[in-house]
Amino acid sequence: MSYRIAVVDKDRCQPKKCSHECLKYCPKVRTGDETIKIEEKAVISEELCVGCGICVKKCPFKAIAIIGLPRELEGKEVHRYGKNGFVLYNLPIPRKGYVVGLLGANGTGKSTALRILSGQLKPNLGKEKAEWDEILERFSGTELFNYLKELADGNIRVSVKPQYIEAIPKVYKGNAGELLRRVDERNAFDEIVEKLNLKEAVKRDINELSGGELQRVAIAACLLREADFYFLDEITSYLDIYERINAAKVVKEIADKKPVMVVEHDLAILDMLTDFIHISYGEPGVYGVITNAKGTRVGINQYLRGYLVEENIRIREKPIEFEVLQPRESELEKVVFEYPSFRKSYKDFVLEAESGDIREGEVIGIVGRNATGKSTFVKVLAGVLKDDEEKVELELKVSYKPQYVKADVSMQVRDFLRSINPMIDSSYYKTEFVKPLQLEKLMDKNLDELSGGELQRVAIAACLLREADIYFLDEPSAHLDVEQRAEVSRLLKRFAMNNSKSVFVVDHDIYLIDLISDRLIVFSGIPGVRGKASKPMSMRDGMNKFLAELGITFRRDEETKRPRVNKLGSRLDREQKAAGEYYYYFR
Known part of the structure; x- marks a missing residue:
């Protein structure tokens, strides 16, 4: 059993350039029911829509989507962006003492979830507006209830690192060091600057920084604030692998004291950094569903296979596969x-x-x-x-x-x-x-x-x-x-x-x-x-050289053959370093 939702991309819908084929051919309109009405933008009545798909096919701008969702999701909307807008189901759960990851395709609600949990966006439960009493009633008896209650009462302080750091120079002018000192509520300026290798960057203006420096300044600004929860949206963009691992270590240290939630697409860093992950799936720009928490290894492997076992949902037709050996290394190639x-x-x-x-x-x-x-x-x-x-x-x-x-x-x-x-x-x-x-x-x-x-x-x-x-x-x-x-x-x-x-x-x-x-x-x-x-060089020789300089070892996941970072100082890490095998390791 499933129920239908209709989503209209307001950016793509262009009524002034449109012949309104979706309106002309809709059978409900022809029988007198106002299923679709063209005002400034298309609006679809989900109650009357029969899901024939004619409007989807007739729309010249591909602005309309009619989606059938499992019946068990009905009534569990967390937030919807206006009539026929993107809708999010479920929320991830911050956990004290752990780093929780959020993994999924762009446009499936990860940033929306962070905005809700950080208090930047009040959930409307899929309606025009919802009051906190109603919101708390929805989450009564769940792990999120206490968190949302504290958030509603204004008892939670959050610190957020935004996804797109390119906007920072547009809203802040001046010296990078002065910015960090201004937000330093933990008196950890010198420590964080040292660990994130920002000694030179803090001497310059924000608009003079490279992308990698700007990313590290944004991470530092987030972690320097005194907060109850830390939310970081993509920490690896523009950072080299050395800086990524460094940043992951700093974030991990914060998690020993305060809950941390991270949205990330670098699976190696996500694997190294997080203790649990939630997967977001759905139709980008149309709807998103966030799963319950999974162990990091299990969650990443399910995501790569494209099949979520507990939810019994296939999110991708084909798995993402890794090759253990690179086949094209013949000296006979031209x-x-x-x-x-x-x-x-x-x-x-x-x-x-x-x-x-x-x-x-x-x-x-x-x-x-x-x-x-x-x-x-x-x-x-x-x-x-x-x-x-x-x-x-x-x-x-x-x-x-x-x-x-x-x-x-x-x-x-x-x-x-x-x-x-x-x-x-x-x-x-x-x-x-x-x-x-x-x-x-x-x-x-x-x-x-x-x-x-x-x-x-x-x-x-x-x-x-x-x-x-x-x-x-x-x-x-x-x-x-x-x-x-x-x-x-x-x-x-x-x-x-x-x-x-x-x-x-x-x-x-x-x-x-x-x-x-x-x-x-x-x-x-x-x-x-x-x-x-x-x-x-060959992949094996090249990665051994590179990872030796980096000081980390990788192993192959037995199930998906993806590379995984060994914990520093672990038995396998020590064993591989002793054998000089940092990447492709066969015992």
Whole structure:
């Protein structure tokens, strides 16, 4: 048994440009019932709707969705954004002494849940308005009752780190250190600055900080406040793997004293940081359901398989799978070009690169700290920069997706992509790029209206649509959820193989690097001072080198074969380090 809900995307519904086909063809309207009425935006009567789906098919802007949900969810709405708006079912539960994670696709209500639990948004139980007495009655007898009662009485102080840190310089001007001192209610300024490696960043203005520095300042600002609960929405964007692990350790220390809830898409960090996780599933932008708490390992594995056992719900047609061994490491593969060892010097920084080769149709992963010369490396290969001795003469054409993606022009996504490749509307490009990157609903939007994740997907498409010899993508995983990252990895592998192109991917998500790479280049050195690029190595050799420098070990999950971080100092951690096997470990 199921019941229907109707959702209208108010941003996509454009009545002035519409022929109102949804109204004309609705059988209820033709028999006199006002199922759909077109005012400024479409409004659907869920009581009268028979679920025929005609309005969904007839809407030229794909703004209407009619969804059938399990009957047991009826009456359990926690919040709904207006008539026919996005609806959220259930809430995650903060737990004292633990880090609770929230994992799920973008647009399924994770940030809404955090806003409710942090007191920024009062739940309306799916109606126009709900009073606290009614809200508390709904949650009576549940683990959340006491928390919501304290929240309603104003007895809970919360500290929140927002998802999109790019907005911070727009609302705060001035020195980063002064900002942190202003919010330091725990008298922990020196300790947090030291642990998050912010000694240099706090000397500069907020608008001068890099994305990674801004992210760490945002984490510091959240943790410096005196609060009863801490909520952090995506802590890893723009951070390299060293900084991610560092930030996870600092957050974990706070959790020993106060409850912490984290929304995160980096599964390695989520696995390392959290004790329990809630999974959010549903139709992005339409509805979201948050499950009961699960153990971290069990929850992540169920999410990757796409089947939630306790709920008996399949959330994905196919599982996200990991390969234990990389199959494409044959020396017989065609070498497209070779490059010599080289050195590139600046006033305060020097990069040294070992010689190497690039093979046809392969994806080379690049890992290492930020500011160790990764962008300089590819610019030298592309001929944009000359190395010190001018030994590199490849004269290659490069398509480049930068780390920080911005909408510099106000134009529709469709027009922007057409300006790069006029064939974007063909069936081939729709199949290869538009559908995998979920761009269909973005085509009529302006670039400056897109969220961080939407802009990232458009930037990936723009990079691959250009004609080039090498495709270089810097942190394509930023702001993407786990499923989108898996789809991007499949897209890039398929693109490289089918078009016999060479693709370089810089990323700090170990899961993405594991899914995508045929070989690995490891960057080491001192950020901002010197960097060294290794030659392209096999995945096993490369990850062993990288993780040895990082000082952590990974194992394979027996069930899903995904990489998992061993607890520092654990028996397995000590055993692998002694054997020199930091990544692919076979006993």
